[in-house]
Amino acid sequence: MCSDPASILIVLHDFSLGGTERIAARLAAAWAKKGARITVFAGSGNGPLGVLAGDDVEVVIADPPIPRAIGSRRRLARAARAFVAKRRFDGVFVPGNFHWPVAAALAKRGVPVVAQVSAALDKPQRGRVRQWAFEMRMRRLLRRVDAIVALSDVARDQANRILRRSLATTIALPALPDDVAPPQPVPDTQPPIVLAAGRLVPEKGFSRLIEAFATLPECAARLVIVGDGPEAEGLRQQIHALGIADRTELAGYVTDIRPWLDAARLLVLASDFEGFPAVVIEALAAGRPVIATDCTPATRLLDTPGAGMVxxxxxGAALASAIETILAQTPANPITLAALVAHHRIGAVAVAYLTLFEGLQG
Known part of the structure; x- marks a missing residue:
């Protein structure tokens, strides 16, 4: 890149509890650790994830702040454009589909812009008309960026098809720290724990998972759901209505899911759609198999025998049957499962991004 340390700007709306924000904060810290000068420009300081960036990252909050609201992404894009006009950067990172309007505002402003694809690009649930509209919007917002990072080869190929040019490259999701703990043996807990995790919103499928779990024999397993969100009270009522409160727990938000994975027999992802969920990688890194709906390219990680089921x-009936099947199997070697996701450690991913930025300098 330059003889001086690379100077990279990351633009975020805020530091809310989302996968995009978590990835961006982790990358900021990793890039800074490798000597880059990192600045995060945020619309507001709301949310708990800012601490993940660490003390070596400069955080600048828009003045006046821009909280999330109708039209706030356009206001964030204008504020970021004004900020870039005053400061010199070697590259700008725009994380996640949510922030694409920022990428459109900053592209071709004298600094390379790298936009990230974080959510599914082709959703059957959209239908043909809505999918067409989505692709037109994506083409409009990203047509002038310098590079696109996808989290899987599937998403890369979809992005290149939509944009009608080879602009996207694949860089693994940085879901794991470099010092991730080795997997622990599968516990002999009785009943075994079936774990699910995520924001409690309808598209995550927790209601369907609870309904499926209620059909299992009473002594088969214990269901633990980690996370918080607007559906929490409704899910709690559903659990009581189904009479499974004695074997189902809503554990709330936790800062570290690893202790729960160590205690679990398996993880279930019941979502309607996902980009490339970190929780699947975290579960495999902990040596736990995953049952997932066919909602994400990450399910390809489950092709290895013993890694799980799609x-x-x-x-719901398929979910219940898969849970029973996995519980009846002899657990796979946890070390074998962890090896499937070793390339998701953040150190190697951070270097891949820095190499990409370096290649964009012209």
Whole structure:
């Protein structure tokens, strides 16, 4: 890149509890650790994830702050454009589909812009008309960026098809720290724990998972759901209505899911759609198999025998059957499962991004 340390700007709306924000904060800290000068420009300081960036990252909050609201992404894009006009950067990172309007505002402003694809690009649930509209919007917002990072080869190929040029490259999701703990043996807990995790919103499928779990024999397992969100009270009522409160727990938000994975027999991802969920990688890194709906390219990680199962979308009976099947199997070697996701450690991912930025300097 330059003889001086690379100077990279990351633009975020805020530091809310989202996968995009978590990835961006982790990358900021990793890039700074490798000697880059990192600045995060945020619309507001709301949310708990800012601490993940660490003390070596400069955080600048828009003045006046821009909280999330209708039209706030356009205001964030204008504020970021004004900020870039005053400061010199070697590159700008715009994380996640949510921030694409910022990428459009900053592209071709004298600094390379790298936009990230974080969520599914092709969703059957959209239907043909809405999918067409999504692709037109993506083409409009990203047509002038310098590079696009996808989290899987599937998303890379979809992005290149939509944009009608080879602009996207694949860089693994930085879901794991470099010092991630080795997997622990599968516990002999009785009943075994079936774990699920994520924001408690309808598209995550927790209601369907609870309904499926209620059909299992009473002594088969204990269901623990980690996370918080607007559906929490409704899920709690559903659990009581189904009479499974004695074997189902809503554990709330936790800062570290690893202790829960160590205690679990398996993880279930019941979502309607996902980009490339970190929780699947974290579960495999902990040596735990995953049952996932066919909602994400990450399910390809489950092709290895013993790594888990993929079930159809919105099929509660298939979820219940898969849980019973995995519980009846002899657990796979946890070390073998962890090896499947070793390339998701943040050190190697951070270097891949820095190499990409370096290649964009012209």
């Amino acid at each position: 079930v159809p979308l919105r099929d």
